[in-house]
Amino acid sequence: MSTFPTDGAKVYRRLLGYVLPHWPAFAVAIVALLLVAATEAGFAAFIKPLIDGSFVERDQRIIMYAPLVLVGLFFVRGVAAFLSSYAMAWVGRKVINTLRGEMFTHLLRLPVSFYDRTPSGTLLAKLTYNVEQVARATTDVITILVRDTFTVIGLLGWMFYLNWRLALVLLIGAPLIAHVINLINRRFRRYSTRIQDSVGDVTQIAEEAINGQRVVKTFGGQAYEQGRFDQANERNRKLNMKLESTNAASVPVIQFIAAIAAAGVIYMALQEVERSELTVGGFMSFIAAMMLLLAPLKRLTKILASLQKGIAAAQSIFDFVDTPAEPEPGNKQLARAMGAVRYQKVSFRYQEDSELVLHDIDLAIKPGQSVAFVGRSGSGKSTLVGLLPRFYDVSAGQILIDGEDIRSLGLQSLRDQIALVSQHITLFNDTIANNIAYGRLEGASREAIIAAAEAAHAMEFIRQLPEGLDTMVGENGVLLSGGQRQRLAIARALLKDSPILILDEATSALDTESERHIQAALETLMQNRTTLVIAHRLSTIERVDCIMVMDKGRIIESGSHGELLAKNGQYANLYRLQFQDD
Template identity: 55%
Template sequence: MKMKLDKKYLKKRPDGNSFLLYKRLIKYTLPYWLSLTIAIVANILYSTVDASFAYMLKPLLDEGFTHKNPTFLEAIPFIIVGLFVLRAIFNLTGNYSMALVGRSVVQVLRVQLVQRILRLPCSFYDRTSSGYLLSLIVYNSSQVADASTNALTDFFQALFLVLGFLVVMLSISWRLSLIFLVTVPIIALLLSVSSRRLRRLNRKTQDTVGGITSVAEEVIDGYKVVRTFGGEAYELNKFIAVNKKNVFNELKVVITKALSTSSVQLMGVTVLAVMVWLATHNHSSTALTAGGFTAVIAAMMGLLKPMKALTTINATIQRGLAGAESVFHVLDEPEEVNTGTYQTPRVKGAISYKNVNFSYPRSNVQVLHDVNIEIKPGQRVALVGRSGSGKTTLAGLLPRFYDLTAGDITIDGVSIRDYEITNLRSHCALVSQQVTLFDDTIAHNIAYGRLGEQVTTEDIIRAAEAAHAMEFIKDLPQGLDTLVGENGVLLSGGQRQRLAIARAILKDAPILILDEATSALDTESERFIQEALEYVMEGRTTLVIAHRLSTIEKADHIIVLQDGRVLEMGDHATLIAHNGQYAKLHRLQFQAGGA
């Protein structure tokens, strides 16, 4: 698991144009156009009810109180209740339909993110922290939903409230209302200034959330190391620091929002004051009836809330856009290169490395230099060498975890670049240095990725037996259906290795890549694992990064790597007779304490 939050990577994001971003975001809502339309219409109707209620004040006061019209007085209670029932229905419909769109958009974004993450090259994982990706999937996506729904709901509701109240005002006294309209461009200016700042702040906030997840993840995943090495204070301080940064940014957001809201409100109130002054100073052009004046003031007051809403919508949208920006950035990451088209049901397993040179992406250190290896089908090749000499790297090139810098690797004479990538990988089984288990049952872990296909319980049991895993599985309370815990925490190292071997046996691929774990096991587990390994290597072309003497001695070729170069090559007897680096390694590693 990568712990670092790659700041360089985050900073490199281009400053996307708000409009283009929002357009792209809105595209996600289009499949739900029906719900969207219902929501918008419901919100418009909701606003109309509110506006007409303000308008009602004029006849209520003029007809009801001044002229005492009896039929109108009779109808008033019904009109009021009727309007509010309608209002409730429109509110419910509007909110529900919009939530439907919003939650669907989050779901689609989350699925797309995971879909993309599943297809990104290994180098992407090397430079991106898993905490950051988690925060994108969990946090940013929902922010995006807020932008695409709450903001839209509020927008239409507020916009039509504003329009409705304006109509009320204009129809009663257009002269007074004009004063109000003068303020609109000033408000627009205020909004555009605050929105730019908000978006920048929100992006920072979201990055700090990524930082929080990263550190929390580190603490949770590494709890044993943290405790034994007394890292509590260090981790806590780091966590406090990222949290402080987050709070600091959130507060800046609040201040910016509050400032923009209050200034808009202040404008509104000033206009209100001017209108009250005009209406009460009996200029013939602005004189009103009592009802008319009350309705205009009610409409003005009514305007304040949707106007405030319009300003906060901007904040929500900016928050969503900042979230969308990082989400789209990952969605736009190029997938693993997969231009090969060659497919075959099963390869024979002849492997050839030709002048292979390799450096990791974004690193200028060359890890492998002119490596040449020829392996015939079914042969076993052991890679030995000091830690860091490039063994894991060399083996990982075969299933194209990384692409070569120069040279070529072929399987059955076909370049691995020409294979369709899933087909290529279907020919390789991998047992890696660190066993990865999934939070699932033992059976599902063994049959990983192939369950429900051709694999039956009998197949799983057969593989588990061959891997000597049945010995411990049958003692477990639920046998094959026992849950192994996140990353198999409930199992011992040796048990995990045997499950990984069982998984490889079940896959039955013609090529096996085996990165032997270095951890020493007790003699019995060791014997089980050796037998299991012998079984799984039988009849397959095997590339084994070997630490066990037994595995090395039985290999058809031993390749000694040093600083990414092939130093010696040959079988055990030849290399011992040659008395070079292998003989030396052999003496150092194996004669002191056995395997």
């Protein structure tokens, strides 16, 4: 089709690629649609012998068989209509299914940065609404294009066969009438939108009087406001009356024009009957065909709009599917890392054109050591540890695990080395056991899950739940308390048993009892692992091998707890402040 832009054609072709695998069902739908079109024209054609045979010639055979033919015609039509709808829907649903599947697969492979800039509502709308819209538009468009085009051809063909002069007049005259009706319709509509636009004043004036009532009262503005309001109120009434009369006039005016046109056709047709060029049945049949033409023609004129809607929706889906997935430049596989972590001159910014969030970070952590990061909110702690599992890639410098640049490792292999307990704990709407043995831990033995839960000090509360490990946690674990959720996250990390651990402690206030449980769980978790911990609990901090104090994206102090206290710098300050609080 030459009427829509080339990329529209490209999108449509790509979409048809999804239909192609289902061509047998598609072919059934097309054949059924052709059959529907044939019965439509057939119905118009049937009227001629019906009327001429029965009413005019009183042919007994026709009087006998006409009802049967009618029933047969509608039977065929019904079966064909059902088949075409069913087969079309089948193809459409298959396409929706495939598109959704592909989108979801892609969703899981997109980088964190994509989620930063795309609202989840937009994504969900694409996955649900847009996909439906695409399938609807494509199947509707094809249905209309095939069924209605052939219906129109069939009916016109029959009309030409009946009386070509009359048909020709109609073929030339109809677009003219349609054009006139369209013009009048549009004029009416333009007029009524213009009126509608000017109806707003009443609310505006009332709103001012309501919000400004203190001023109105103290300055005695009642008479002024009343005057303004009455004026607007009256104007509103007049405008609305205009609107009503316009709307009320439009339908009869258009119907009247259509009636004049119809009268013209009937007049000419009757002339043909008079000249014996048309039988009575032929006349009736011709009028019936003319009536039957209206609906498919109307649908065909609207087809371009639905086509464009569908293409726009498809375009947005394909744009999504085409956004690059997480980059995976290297594919080296690590078995189990020793757990040496090194940051070399690492700088990072979230967007190309934004400020640096991390400046020249240098640090080296030996296997099994633990390092704590402390510092003000927004100093870059979560950002720093988030670079290790490559949620984002460094802007400058490099990060090494066991001497390998993490970008040279396969993403899965890299992430297999790391367990993460993040600031925002995520639980899935599933059982406790499945939440602990999540993802690649699926298939862990019941004993292993219990051991992890035990070590995370989670079994204590799990045992008290009615269904123990098989209790559903609700959407994002709403049925559990904050401390209980944290312990499940720790159990999950324990079960993963990876050489590197990232702990982004939540700052949520816990009672001392839960605090003690979680502290004990964390200590178990940190044993024999390289740990990067963002610590808020003093007890966690005191026990780590090294503390890094961060400020505005830089490490400004580092050393052990004792060393830093002796230094009497930033850390000593922070410590004293927190100590006072506690």
